[in-house]
Amino acid sequence: MTDTASQGSRPGDDRRPLTNRQGHPVYDNQNQRTVGARGPATLENYQFLEKISHFDRERIPERVVHARGTTSFGYFESYGRWGDEPIDRYTRAKLFQGQGKRTDIALRFSTVIGGRDSAETARDPRGFAIKFYTEDGNWDLVGNNLAVFFIRDAIKFPDVIHALKPDPVTFRQDPNRIFDFMSQTPESMHMLVNLFSPRGIPADYRHMQGFGVNTYKWVNAAGETRLVKYTWMPKQGVRSMTAEDAANIQATDLGHATRDLREAIERGDHPEWELLVQMMSDDEHPELDFDPLDDTKTWPEQEFPPKPVGRIVLDRSVSDQFLENEQISFGTGVLVDGLDFSDDKMLVGRTFSYSDTQRYRVGPNYLQLPVNQARNAEVNTNQRDGLMAYTLDGGAENPHVNYEPSITGGLRETPYATSDDQGPEITGKLTRRRIPRTNDYLQAGQRFRLMQEWERDDLVANFTTMLSQCVRPVQERMVWHLLLVEDELGLRVGEGLGIAPDDVSHLEPLRGQSLTDEDRKRLANLG
Ligand code: HEM
Secondary structure, eight states, X not given: OOTTSOSOOOTTOOSOOOBOTTSOBOSOSSOOOBSSTTOOBOTTOHHHHHHHHHHHTOOOOOOSSOOSEXXXXXXXXXXXXXXXXXXXXXXXXXXXXXXXXXXXXXXXEEESSSOTTOOTTSXXXXXXXXXXXXXTEEEEEEEESSSSOSOSSGGGHHHHHHHHSOOTTTOSOOHHHHHHHHHTOGGGHHHHHHHTSGGGSBSSSTTOOEEOOSOEEEEOTTOOEEEEEEEEEETTOOOBOOHHHHHHHHTTOSOHHHHXXXXXXXXXXXXXXXXXXXXXXXXXXXXXXXXXXXXXXXXOTTTSOOEEEEEEEEXXXXXXXXXXXXXXXXXXXXXXXXXXXXXXXXXXXXXXXXHHHHHHHTOTTGGGSTTTSOTTSOOOOOOOOSTTOOOOTTGGGSTTOOSSSOSSSSOOOOOOSSOSOOSOOOOOOOOOOOOSOOOTTHHHHHHHHHSOHHHHHHHHHHHHHHHTTSOHHHHHHHHHHHHHHOHHHXXXXXXXXXXXXXXXXXXXXXXXXXXXXXXXXXXXTOO
């Protein structure tokens, strides 16, 4: 054997031969082609150029949020009921019909703010995104592990994310930037009380809840609509970490949650979650002290009991991180018949944003990739061409007719099974206004009062540590908000920062902020 020859093809070696993507055998994968053993290299060396230039393009842009994540596969099993009632009374979505009916799923868990290789111990919401490969096409339910969100209008999303991401100059996540924004955003208080409690660092992905957060609709066969919210409850229980636990894990492992999930699936300990649905009639509900389309609010469980409709089981991990985790693409617009949007102003913005970013991040034909394909439904479109177009999407029978309508062939529209008219009539003038019932503090205070003593201590300590790194006006405005959330919380955080209620009693409500009578009473008592 010479030093230029391959070492691969020993007699009796039945491994498959290495080739390039043109199908040419690779005879030598160790040495590039050169004039003499010491070079120079020759530029016509197709195999070398092909290998190195493909490598140069191995990365695609990471997700602008939720870059670090892990995907697993399994199934959803329907109970065929919403609590005790037949589910078809409320939705005609086929995946929910019939007890024991199974639908393939992919589930991607993620953190939000860090990059693709960042620590999974961060204090950060966790993504909980599920793709159901149903017979009616795909349904994506793109949720988080915390029940509410920082903002209620999609136009603020780039700002909240910029504030939470590293400083564009120093590239450090900066408490002063975060709380500068949050202190001017009173609707974030409910989310902050959750995020800075122990719930803000889930122990791992198997021991956390999932929430749809936004309000959706269900539609039955008669076209009647109802507002719904989704919750996933882990059969494994809910576990969280303190900042100290997290720091200890992070010292040796940046990916403990992905590892935990993968190892559990490998040893046959398949994690499960039950899907619960809350429901209310499809109207404004003036009797409530919050708006049902406001994603900074939860729906009280006594009035709107969450009822089980099915469960999911995860039984397979990704076979390749890039193909099945990096390229998987979820969106809130991906719904099937029997499920619908509400007018939640976050949901509308999200629905544009997901497929927009995926056309950029993955490419215009991202839906032709196996992990994104509607693999249990027929796909027939007249969409053609574009970067990396791969198949004819079922239009191959008459490839000349890539338009519709046509009397010579091609694809036809699907007739409606029922009327397309549904839901209440809506009228109003075009405007830019907040929703009327903002009530930013009540549920945040209720959440605080539900916490055990150690959880309150942890929340106070976390707020104080973060706020101590902020400038005085930001600290004062945050203490002002926290006093409106709950006396004990505001007083204890204020004490840690050396700020008494007297010091903040001069602060006026923020521009455009609407306060409840209860808020005003609290404000009057500050001095
Ligand atoms: C990912 C936008 C609010 C949950 C993303 C991505 C974008 C985005 C652009 C990256 C998607 C990709 O690259 O494939 C927005 C906008 C929002 C918003 C504009 C507000 C208007 C929310 C809320 C939740 C949420 C309220 C929770 C209910 C997620 C999850 C992912 C994600 C779980 C990761 C999906 C995956 O694993 O691929 N979001 N988002 N987002 N978002 Fe949002």
